[in-house]
């Protein structure tokens with residue numbers, strides 16, 4: 001039951017509500033995407049990425065977590081709005097295939113429930129889905145299923161299973177079939193919150209090197225997926241005008257790796273936002289001078305008074321675009337003060 005849609009139907013000024021909020025948010029993470037590659041290739045090669053530049057708000061100077069520039073730690077931040085380490089962290093340091101009993105709630109050896117984007121959206125009666133192209137993302141399915149998810153104490157009881165559908169699909173180290181599956185599912189029935197993980201760029205980086213022709217081909221392939229997702233929204237009355245996209249990366253890469261978090265090529269990531277409730281053609285830092293500072297070549301810790309926009313900001317921004325509250329226990333963008341218009 002889509003609680004928010006029901007509320008909007010009953011609201012006299014529903015038109016203005018649509019202008020400021022989204023009914024669908026698609027959070028896309030492009031694994032190992034270095035923003036300088038987007039600019040090297042340019043608009044003619046990457047019409048999908050550049051649509052964010054022209055019609056959305058964006059920066060190529062966002063940051064990953066301070067301590068970790070690896071896939072599972074950073075995706076855990078994007079899903080929980082927490083840093084990796086420390087008392088407020090989600091604690092997912094391991095980047096390996098998780099054992100079958102590992103969850104974000106027990107990964108430090110202690111039991112403490114870690115709330116996520118999936119908890120907030122699901123508990124408010126919205127539909128959720130997770131599409132991934134690496135098998136180790138089963139960590140999130142293991143963390144938020146009917147056995148491990150928290151009780152829903154918000155409004156109607158929607159149950160413990162926070163991720164309505166989980167899809168792991170990869171072919172030739174690419175997310176082509178995964179994207180097609182997402183487009184087909186969204187066409188069939190709009191999903192309120194969906195998270196898509198795209199592996200292509202990371203596969204090419206590790207296989208060859210970051211910014212080699214092979215890597216650039218992977219960035220172009222990712223752009224073709226973005227074009228498919230834009231075409232889905234443009235061509236579907238149920239999605240057009242009330243859907244937003246957030247595009248981020250977990251980390252960049254240099255040489256054939258990305259584990260050194262102090263390397264700017266590893267910790268510099270793009271942060272793009274487009275669609276319902278989002279300004280057009282602006283630098284996201286220019287909209288956020290009161291709360292965020294472009295670090296330039298810097299590498300600020302979480303204790304620094306001037307915070308960059310981080311990939312972890314995406315979690316609570318997604319909730320904000322859906323007019324949902326911040327994730328319980330989150331610390332990154334917990335005030336939901338990252339402005340997008």
Ligand SMILES: [Zn+2]
Pocket residue numbers: 032071202206258
């Ligand atoms: Zn990698």
